[in-house]
Amino acid sequence: MKEELANLLEKYYNGQTTPEEEKMLREEIAADRENLPEKEIFGYYARESELPDGLEEEIFRGVEEEVKKRSLRFRIYRLTSAAAVLAGLITLLAGYQSHRKSEQQFLLMEQALYQVSNSLQPGAEEPEMLVLWVDDNVEIIVN
Amino acid sequence: MLPYARRLYPLVKRILCSEEETRDALQELMIKLWNKRHDLQNCSNLDGFVATVARNFCFDLKKKRKLPLLDPADEGRMVAPLAENDLEIREKLEHVHQIMKKLPDKYREVLQLREIEGFSFEEIRALTGYEIPYIRVLLSRSRMKVREELIKIYDYERGTCQPA
Numbered sequence: 001m002k003e004e005l006a007n008l009l010e011k012y013y014n015g016q017t018t019p020e021e022e023k024m025l026r027e028e029i030a031a032d033r034e035n036l037p038e039k040e041i042f043g044y045y046a047r048e049s050e051l052p053d054g055l056e057e058e059i060f061r062g063v064e065e066e067v068k069k070r071s072l073r074f075r076i077y078r079l080t081s082a083a084a085v086l087a088g089l090i091t092l093l094a095g096y097q098s099h100r101k102s103e104q105q106f107l108l109m110e111q112a113l114y115q116v117s118n119s120l121q122p123g124a125e126e127p128e129m130l131v132l133w134v135d136d137n138v139e140i141i142v143n
Numbered sequence: 144m145l146p147y148a149r150r151l152y153p154l155v156k157r158i159l160c161s162e163e164e165t166r167d168a169l170q171e172l173m174i175k176l177w178n179k180r181h182d183l184q185n186c187s188n189l190d191g192f193v194a195t196v197a198r199n200f201c202f203d204l205k206k207k208r209k210l211p212l213l214d215p216a217d218e219g220r221m222v223a224p225l226a227e228n229d230l231e232i233r234e235k236l237e238h239v240h241q242i243m244k245k246l247p248d249k250y251r252e253v254l255q256l257r258e259i260e261g262f263s264f265e266e267i268r269a270l271t272g273y274e275i276p277y278i279r280v281l282l283s284r285s286r287m288k289v290r291e292e293l294i295k296i297y298d299y300e301r302g303t304c305q306p307a
Contacts, residue, residue: 012286013283013286013287013290014279014283015278015279015280015281015282015283015286016279019261019263037290037293037294037297038290040235040236040238040239040293041239041289041290041293043232043235043236043239044235044236044239044240045258045259047236048153048259049153049258049259049260049261051149051152051153052162055148055149055152055166056148056149058166059148059166059169059170059173062166062167062170063170063173063174063177066170066174067174
């Protein structure tokens with residue numbers, strides 16, 4: 001075994017190697033002709049950390065679709081809430097209008113009834129009065 | 144954001160134990176991280192933070208979906224060595240797996256995070272809460288233990304193969 005490789009292995013077993021050194025170590029061990037136990041150990045690690053092909057593309061596509069779906073859903077929510085607010089306003093306005101209308105009708109009815117009742121039984125005429133002086137303490141009225 | 148998907152894949156797969164669940168979870172995670180991108184800019188140990196968010200997200204997901212809880216050493220091993228065609232290679236890879244399975248939890252965890260999931264010491268510190276010198280000690284011991292045990296198996300096999 002080359003001295004350099006032996007040193008690197010020692011560093012590795014002391015937990016002192018950097019990720020770059022570990023990568024280099026794995027490559028060198030894989031290329032080494034000797035049947036070192038590290039060959040199997042690193043082989044196992046490499047096998048366990050294998051990534052499926054096209055992982056990033058697939059995730060990117062998935063994220064894109066999801067974002068589109070969510071923005072569409074968000075737009076639908078916005079439209080629905082705007083429509084709900086509009087419907088609420090229209091209902092309120094219609095209610096107010098009908099309330100005003102019924103008030104006017106009531107007033108008209110009241111006037112009509114008053115006129116009818118007045119024509120049936122005219123109220124006693126108010127006696128004529130002449131107010132000469134009004135004060136906090138004194139009121140001078142002439143009949 | 145996408146390089147994270149690559150980096151987090153082994154960790155997520157180990158926890159969720161399913162290829163399909165892993166892809167879905169990573170997709171969801173990427174969206175989560177993208178939405179939080181402004182907060183992430185001020186993070187001092189960003190990679191460690193992201194790894195921790197990913198791990199917690201996976202545990203939550205696992206609980207929510209009621210996914211089966213496997214032996215921690217068997218987590219994520221749905222395909223790897225068993226898919227190997229060559230019986231001899233398969234057997235050898237299985238040796239390492241069995242050795243790792245027998246390691247005490249914290250030794251195995253640190254070894255898995257470093258060797259299989261490829262995390263830096265800073266990231267492992269964020270994930271485990273151990274200080275870096277301690278992580279180095281755990282890593283050193285577990286690496287030596289794996290080698291030692293493998294050599295023992297070799298010696299045993301050589302012994303049984305030799306004619307009496």
